[in-house]
Amino acid sequence: METIYNILKTEHDQISDLLRQALQDGSKVSFFKVKLKADPHMMGEERLFYPVLEEIKGLRELISKAYKEHNEAKTLIFEMEVMEERDEGWPTKLSELKQSIDRHIEEEESKVFKEARNFLNQEKAEEIAQQYIEFKRSYMNRIETGRPIT
Numbered sequence: 001m002e003t004i005y006n007i008l009k010t011e012h013d014q015i016s017d018l019l020r021q022a023l024q025d026g027s028k029v030s031f032f033k034v035k036l037k038a039d040p041h042m043m044g045e046e047r048l049f050y051p052v053l054e055e056i057k058g059l060r061e062l063i064s065k066a067y068k069e070h071n072e073a074k075t076l077i078f079e080m081e082v083m084e085e086r087d088e089g090w091p092t093k094l095s096e097l098k099q100s101i102d103r104h105i106e107e108e109e110s111k112v113f114k115e116a117r118n119f120l121n122q123e124k125a126e127e128i129a130q131q132y133i134e135f136k137r138s139y140m141n142r143i144e145t146g147r148p149i150t
């Protein structure tokens with residue numbers, strides 16, 4: 001059975017590839033591909049993964065740092081949504097976004113996942129995985145049908 005770590009790791013790799021692509025072509029279309037992957041990924045982690053870890057004594061600070069890193073990425077994404085790819089500041093913002101997300105992914109895999117593995121048993125890691133898959137399914141459904149994401 002899949003664990004939450006496998007799923008998130010696969011998505012990290014996809015996000016990294018999309019960021020590389022975006023930096024290469026500098027297009028807004030490529031930026032939106034990053035956003036479409038990163039938005040539900042962060043939301044799912046914040047709803048289903050981080051709250052479980054926050055309960056664990058000693059992980060509070062690590063998780064609060066992860067939230068801050070998400071907020072940094074979200075702010076950059078928000079700023080870039082209203083920019084055009086021909087804008088002067090676009091390439092800088094794009095490379096800032098790449099740096100910010102790459103750094104967070106690295107932290108998450110090397111620290112957050114490592115700690116989580118120490119504290120959560122296999123069953124719990126599989127249970128969160130199922131919840132995450134379900135969340136993603138309904139999120140993507142809502143995107144397709146244009147219903148609001150609640």
Ligand SMILES: [Fe+2]
Pocket residue numbers: 008012041045105108
């Ligand atoms: Fe992640």
Ligand SMILES: [Fe+2]
Pocket residue numbers: 042045066070104108
């Ligand atoms: Fe994250």
